[in-house]
Amino acid sequence: MSEANDRAVETVDEDPHEGGFRAHAAITTDRGGPRYGEFSEQVRLLMDNARYACPDDELVDELIESLKALNDRLADSRIDEWHSPAGTRIDLPSRGNITLPPYVVTEVNDNGVVAELTFRDFHLGGNNAAHGGHVAVAFDDVGGFASAVAIQHVSRTAYLTVQYRSITPLNTPLRIHAWADRIEGRKVFIKGTLYDGDRLCAEMDALFIKLNPGQA
């Protein structure tokens, strides 16, 4: 962890907090203000550009100074995970969490969660295809979402298997679908698919476990 990142992480504890997760995910639309989505998009663009950039020495020197200044300013506004906009802003792609591939939920119902998801330049695996790990990240999040919808509670991933059926393209709106196949006690068996149009890119088979009160 960098020096800057060691700073300004304070725990805000006015909320009852049981275990590692809270019983209910926070849902907000105002944290970070009306332009937080634009801010997130700029961060994503930074990651996209960094992935493909080949800066010369002079530009690297300049970028390091700019990024240091930027990181110092950002570090001053850090807060604990439960109160940050990232992960709770349901009005933004992937709830404002820039570490996830951006997705926009289009359906939440008895058939699970459907979203339009786009892997960006940042998610490059090789030869213009998405990295398999990022595909798994997408399934984990949308799968966790589907589990939360099915049991109305927080769960953790016990296992998650991905079958990579065909290349997952970058910068292409894809359809991701996750649903509860069956529930046995605390066990929520989640299945999922990722399509580029009619073409199946990947499938998920996962188990999420409903957390007990106080469980991390």
Ligand SMILES: CCCCCCCC/C=C\CCCCCCCC(=O)SCCNC(=O)CCNC(=O)[C@H](O)C(C)(C)COP(=O)(O)OP(=O)(O)OC[C@H]1O[C@@H](n2cnc3c(N)ncnc32)[C@H](O)[C@@H]1OP(=O)(O)O
């Ligand atoms: C309309 C707008 C609404 C907006 C709302 C927005 C809501 C959005 C909501 C949410 C979205 C967020 C989504 C995020 C998702 C991300 C989730 C993650 O990535 S989690 C991090 C990765 N996972 C870990 O780090 C877990 C590490 N492992 C553990 O902590 C434990 O092993 C755990 C909790 C998984 C299970 O431990 P135990 O002690 O609680 O339970 P035991 O007794 O071991 O297992 C319970 C049952 O499950 C089986 N089980 C457990 N693990 C298994 C495994 N790996 N394979 C097969 N069976 C397993 C066991 O055999 C047992 O089965 P038997 O009840 O006996 O039948």
